[in-house]
Amino acid sequence: MNRTSEHYKMRKFFSIVYKEYLQLIRDLPGLTILFLMPAVMLVVITLTQEKVLIGRESGMKIIIVNADASHLGNRIESELKANISFKLVTYTSQKEAEHDVFSGKYQMMVVIPEGSTERLLTPARLRIQDTSGGKKTDEQAGIIVMYDPAVMKIYKDMLVSSLQLIIESTAQRLFMEKYSEELKSDIAQQIANYKKQMLLIDLDDEIPDFPYRKQVMQQIQSAVEKKAEEPVNIKFPVNPLSYRNLVKIEETSAGNSSYDLKPDIIKNNVPAFILFAMFFIVLPLAGSIIHEKQQGTKDRVLILPVSGFTIFSGKILVYLIICILQFLLMIGIGRFIIPLISHLPPLTLNVDLLALVVIVIASGLAAIGFGLLIGTFSNTYGQAAPLGSVIVVILAIMGGIFVPAFMMPDIIRKISIISPMRWGTDAFFSIFARGAGVKIVLPQLLPLLIFFGISLLLSANAFSKQK
Amino acid sequence: MNPDPVIATKNLKKRYRGSEEEALKGIDLTIQAGDFFGLLGPNAAGKSTLIAILCGIMGHSSGEVKIFGRTTNLPTDWLKHMIGFVPQEIALYASLTVLENILFFGRMYGISGNKLKEKAESYIETFHLNEHKNKLISKCSGGIKRRVNLIAGVLHEPSLVLLDEPTLGVDTQLRSMIFDYLIMLNRNGTTILYTTHYMEEASKLCNRVGIIDHGKIIAEGKPTELVASSSGYKDMGQLFLHLTGRDLRD
Incomplete structure (x- = not known):
């Protein structure tokens, strides 16, 4: 008896599934919203971000006035020319360059004053001066960066950090050359002074460390011994780089250390638009519930x-199933389509599959729960459609779909924790970019499932309630 | 034989949320097995509310309702199988075809396989829907929709059929077809509760009628007896106007 009853229940269940399937595949606008819209948005936004953030296509136009015409000036010029983010235009007159930047013809300019290379070798290191906003330039200051006030901060930062790197590396190279010369002459002098002394070779332990110190000292020792034909006590000149405050950038990251941790646009956008697509099922799902109410089929x-x-x-x-298909579509676009039409790398899929499957299902269920709530508690499609869309867009913004959460102001980032989309994107991002497993994404998985459970309970209860 | 009446209500009242006036003000109604009961009343008299309560779609505020001796507050699957409901609206899935709608509702009542196919084909034949069975409901005419709406409510052969104005907006030919079918159904032992505005329909079809107005049953009995007991009214139409007045309703 029980088995027959279960059998009937399953039959009814699959009849409902088949009916829903027929309704959905015949709803062309609904399918467009579910598949085409997020797919197009993923491609367009990713390509736009590639252009804006990497500048591969257009490049920021920068004037360079190289009055130094020595090591540093030439190095900065050649390095900026090689940087795909910038398009370099050479000017000889600083005044003309300034005019063209303030008139908006070019966005930024870099002036390398005469004698910059020499100044680089003095103890007061060359510095970069920001002369925006009409500040007076200090000719003794060194490199001058001037920009159109309308230029985004990200470009200014990119240029300044590029210049810092070039200056540091040029300084290092010049110091090494100088040091090498000093080393050579000083040692030669010492050999002459101590040539006749019979002393044991005793390399000073206090000598500041530098790369290949041991090998260099051994080579010097054997060369000196050979030439002097007697033991010599050698004093090494101090390495000038050892006390210079060179920039040291240290990158640390949490998570699976064996994993590729480099964040990229694809790893951010694909999960984001998976969630965005999933939550847009609010429109067809809520629509189907409301149509049932309005057509009277709900009563039946x-x-x-x-x-x-x-x-x-x-x-x-x-x-x-629709959510899973949306996920596969977005993954397919990230893995095959975007790399085909851009310079971005394909989405890597060497992830924890169990974690991925669990989060896809949990995110899909949360999106469905949201659709059920909107459909059940709205009276007309005219209410549900704008309400659902607006809430999805707000949740998407708060969930880091359009702007990654880490870029948001603190207050918004804190508020965004209430968005189920944030839970989903955080979990997907952990899986794709940090190689996280189920245990790591539990803090996102549980809220997604709880949200679905509560939504289902409220909706099914309200739907089945007698008028 | 079931000793209980098919429908029994006692002092049944319904007040909608936010409304000051009761939609039903103490309905006492008894319908026996095999009856073809016509519930007549002007617009907003309480017909659809009463039908919705009897089906179990709507709860009541006070009083008692029993269908086949059982309460409708939490209708069991058995009770749901015993009742067929044909709503006033076209309660069908617009993006499904005529046949898909019939098959869906059949499956929901536990009919499946060849039995379901045969039943569906038989109803399609009876209601002359062969040409239209693969048309989407959204593309069908009002008459076709009405027929499918009726089939969806009676396909599982319930013992009690509740029809809420099933002939609303249909032409004479289709109305006649629906009448013939309902008479046949009643002769085969199905109890029918039928709401309508049309007095001639009630006179022709029903062995008993009740006139409801402002949430109260104001007259009940055999149509011929009701007319005969009234002084000076020749038919149900005149009697109806006399009882319910000539004021326009919502």
Whole structure:
């Protein structure tokens, strides 16, 4: 008896699934929203971000006035020329350059004053001076960077950090050359002074460390011994780089150290738009519930010998399959389409598959729960469609779909924790970029499932309730 | 034989949330097995509310309702199988075809396989829907929709059929077809509760009628007896106007 009853229940369940499937595949606008819209948005936004953030296509136009015409000036010029983010235009007159930047013809300019290379070798190191906003330039200051006030901060930072790197590396090279010369002459002098002394070779332990110190000292020792034909005590000149405050950048990251930790646009955008696509099922799902209410089929369904949970389960299964298809579509775009039409690398999929499957299902269920809530508690499609869309867009903004959460101001980032999309994107990002497993994404997985459970309970209860 | 009446209500009242006036003000109604009961009333008299409560779609505020001796507050699957409901609206899935709608509702009542196919084909034949069975409901005419709406409510062969104005907006030919079918259904032992505005329909079809107005049953009995007991009214139409007045309703 029980088995027969279960059998009937399953049959009814699959009939509901089939009915939902037929309704959905015949809803062309709904399918467009579910698949085409997020796919187009993923491609367009990713390509735009590639252009803006990497500048591969357009490049920022920069004037260079190289009055130094020595090591540093030439190095800066050649390095900036090689940088794909910039398009370099050479000017000889600083005044003309300034005019063209303030008139908006070019966005930024770099002036390398005469004698910059020499100044680099003096103890007061060359510095970069920001002369924006009409500040007076200090000719003794060194490199001058001037920019159009309309230029985004990201470009200024990019240029300044590039210049810092070039100056540091040029300084290092010049110091090494100078040091090498000093070393040579000083040692030669010492050899002459101590040539006749019979002393044991005793290399000073206090000698500041530098790369290949041991090998250099051994070579010097053997060369000196050979020439002097007697033991010599050698004093090494101090390495000038050892006391210079060179920039040291240290990158640390949490997570799986064997994993590729470099964040990139694809790893951020694909998960983001998976969530965005999933939550847009609010429109067809809420639409189907509201149509049932408006057409009277809900009343008819309520008197059918089938529970509200079975009716909702049929909907949930169909829409969950849709969520999985959306996920596969977005992954396919990230892995195959975007690399084909851009210079971005394909999305890597060497991830924890179990964690990925679990989060796809949990995110899909949370999106479905949201759709059920909106559909159940709205009276007309005219109410549900704008309400659903607006909430999805707000949740998407708060969830870091358009702007990654780490770039948001503190207050917004704190508020964004209430967005189920944030839970989903955080989990996906952990899986894709940090190689996280199920245990790591539990803090996101549980809220997603709880949100779904509460939504289902509220919706099924309200749907089945007598008027 | 079931000793209980098919429908029994006692002092049934319904007040909608936020409304000061009761939609039903103490309905006492008894319908026996095999009855073809016509519930007549002007617009907003309480017909659809009463039907919705009897089906279990709507809860009531006070009083008692029993269908086949059981309460409708939490209708069991058995009770749901015993009741067929044909709503006033076209309660069908617009993006499904005629046949898909019939098959879906059949499956929901536990009919499956060849039995379901045969039943569906038989109803399609009876209601002359062969040409239209693969049309989407959204593309069908009002008459076709009405027929499918009726089939969806009676396909599982319930013992009690509740019809809320099933002939609303249909032409004479289709109305006649629906009448013939309902008479046949009643002769085969199905109890029918039928709401309508049309007095001639009630006179023709029903062995008993009740006139409801402002949430109260104001007259009940056999149509012929009701007319005969009234002084000076020749038919149900005149009697109806006399009882409910000539004021326009919502």
